Amino acid sequence: MAYYRRLGTVPPKRHTQHRDPAGNLYFEELMGEEGFSSDSSLLYHRGVPSAITASAVWELPDQVRMPNHPLKPRHLKLHELATGTDPVLDRRVVLGNNDVRISYVVTAGSDDAARDPSPLYRNAIGDECVYVESGAGTVETVFGVLAYRAGDYVVIPRATTHRWVPSTASRLYAIEANSHIAPPRRYLSRFGQLLEHAPYSERDLRGPEAVHVVEDGREGAEVLVKHRAQGQVVGTRLTYATHPFDVVGWDGCLYPYTFNIEDYMPITGKVHQPPPVHQVFEGHNFVVCNFLPRKVDYHPLAIPVPYYHSNVDSDEVMFYVGGDYEARKGSGIGLGSISWHPGGHAHGPQPSAIEASLGAEAFEESAVMVDTFAPLELGEGGLACEDPAYAWTWALDGADSRRGTIEP
Numbered sequence: 001m002a003y004y005r006r007l008g009t010v011p012p013k014r015h016t017q018h019r020d021p022a023g024n025l026y027f028e029e030l031m032g033e034e035g036f037s038s039d040s041s042l043l044y045h046r047g048v049p050s051a052i053t054a055s056a057v058w059e060l061p062d063q064v065r066m067p068n069h070p071l072k073p074r075h076l077k078l079h080e081l082a083t084g085t086d087p088v089l090d091r092r093v094v095l096g097n098n099d100v101r102i103s104y105v106v107t108a109g110s111d112d113a114a115r116d117p118s119p120l121y122r123n124a125i126g127d128e129c130v131y132v133e134s135g136a137g138t139v140e141t142v143f144g145v146l147a148y149r150a151g152d153y154v155v156i157p158r159a160t161t162h163r164w165v166p167s168t169a170s171r172l173y174a175i176e177a178n179s180h181i182a183p184p185r186r187y188l189s190r191f192g193q194l195l196e197h198a199p200y201s202e203r204d205l206r207g208p209e210a211v212h213v214v215e216d217g218r219e220g221a222e223v224l225v226k227h228r229a230q231g232q233v234v235g236t237r238l239t240y241a242t243h244p245f246d247v248v249g250w251d252g253c254l255y256p257y258t259f260n261i262e263d264y265m266p267i268t269g270k271v272h273q274p275p276p277v278h279q280v281f282e283g284h285n286f287v288v289c290n291f292l293p294r295k296v297d298y299h300p301l302a303i304p305v306p307y308y309h310s311n312v313d314s315d316e317v318m319f320y321v322g323g324d325y326e327a328r329k330g331s332g333i334g335l336g337s338i339s340w341h342p343g344g345h346a347h348g349p350q351p352s353a354i355e356a357s358l359g360a361e362a363f364e365e366s367a368v369m370v371d372t373f374a375p376l377e378l379g380e381g382g383l384a385c386e387d388p389a390y391a392w393t394w395a396l397d398g399a400d401s402r403r404g405t406i407e408p
Contacts, residue, residue: 003192003193007208007209008247008250010249014042018044027045027047027049028043030042031159031252040254041253043143044248046213047243051241052239052240053241055239058224058234061090061093063093064379065093065095065097066377066383067377068342068375073339073342074382074387074390075386076094076337076386076387077336077337077386077387078173078337081104081381081384081385084105085105085106085108087107087164088118092105093379095340095376095378100175100283100285100370101176102173102176102317102379103379104171104174105171107135107172108166109135109168109169118164119223119224120161121225122159123158126179128155128177129154129175129283130154130174131319132148132154137165137167139256140245141160141162141212141256142245142247143211144210144211145212146207146208152258153280153281154256154258155181155256155258162256173319175370178284179285181288182282182283183198184279184281184287199264199265204264206258207255211250213247218242221243222239223238225237261290261368264280264292270297270302271299272296272304272306275316275371276289278292285372285374287371289369290368291368293365293366296361296362303354304360304363305348305349305353306349308347314343314372315341315342315343315371315376316339316342320335320339320365320367321367322335322365324364324365325367330352331393331394342376
């Protein structure tokens with residue numbers, strides 16, 4: 001995120017001495033992307049950030065994925081998926097490929113006896129973009145504390161040590177990349193500023209407001225690290241000699257932030273606009289889009305719901321989070337649903353929704369979409385909450401004009 005911030009105490013010049021009031025030298029850490037050829041930040045620690053005293057295996061939840069074969073569209077009911085309550089340990093993988101993984105968890109709240117902060121956690125594979133379907137709380141990080149609320153995307157750069165502290169029960173939809181996640185390049189100047197035609201601006205991005213130092217940090221701490229080994233997602237427990245939350249100051253363009261979908265300004269047109277106008281973030285081989293309450297097409301003969309489309313290069317994953325999604329009436333899709341439409345399959349509205357949408361002036365609907373440019377596979381969480389009847393709903397809608405047979 002190429003938008004400079006500075007918190008806490010830092011020296012006037014980079015890579016020069018910075019001491020505490022007693023004269024002890026702080027330890028400088030450069031955290032940077034792409035071999036220090038892209039965004040970076042400088043952090044100043046009380047302790048040595050590389051001082052570990054133990055390393056052990058962290059057994060991750062089931063990461064196995066099943067190919068979508070034979071090919072068909074699928075409907076996953078996330079609100080029927082049972083999870084544990086830890087925001088990190090109890091995520092269940094719903095969909096994934098070698099570029100991105102989508103998981104889901106429902107946390108406990110502050111009134112729940114089982115509620116505790118998550119373990120200290122670091123994803124060393126890629127950035128995380130966690131959509132907060134409901135709930136509130138904070139994310140404590142080495143850069144400071146982020147408050148989160150319903151509708152927030154919480155964007156956490158790769159290898160940022162953090163922990164989740166829910167204050168109310170929270171439904172978290174975690175998009176874990178094997179790359180970095182950033183605003184779409186077409187919305188950015190060559191220097192990284194969000195341009196005038198972008199549907200949001202830097203004013204809408206909320207980073208930490210102050211550093212967050214754990215005063216008993218000399219006692220050390222365990223950090224759970226997700227990383228890769230032989231092409232597989234694996235985990236390690238690293239024990240540090242001092243607590244990672246010992247950063248007294250930092251500055252730079254790399255840090256976690258939140259962005260709420262209420263601050264996104266939908267782009268509309270005279271006829272139906274294609275999904276790229278709804279894009280909010282991009283990663284390597286995938287994009288994230290918002291579909292939000294908005295005025296719809298104003299051509300007198302416009303058909304407001306989307307046309308049938310074959311996105312030949314992509315799998316499309318739509319997570320329905322609010323309102324009443326006009327195009328899917330009669331399909332079984334509801335709040336908390338995921339529709340997964342794979343490349344190689346033409347999809348679109350239920351047939352009866354087309355006529356029903358004529359004359360509509362606005363849609364009150366909210367959804368988060370992930371489009372991937374490599375085929376997705378079904379995780380164990382997705383398999384556990386699938387609606388097996390969904391694939392045949394287009395043929396069953398308006399069955400009086402149908403010929404042939406439908407697979408049960």
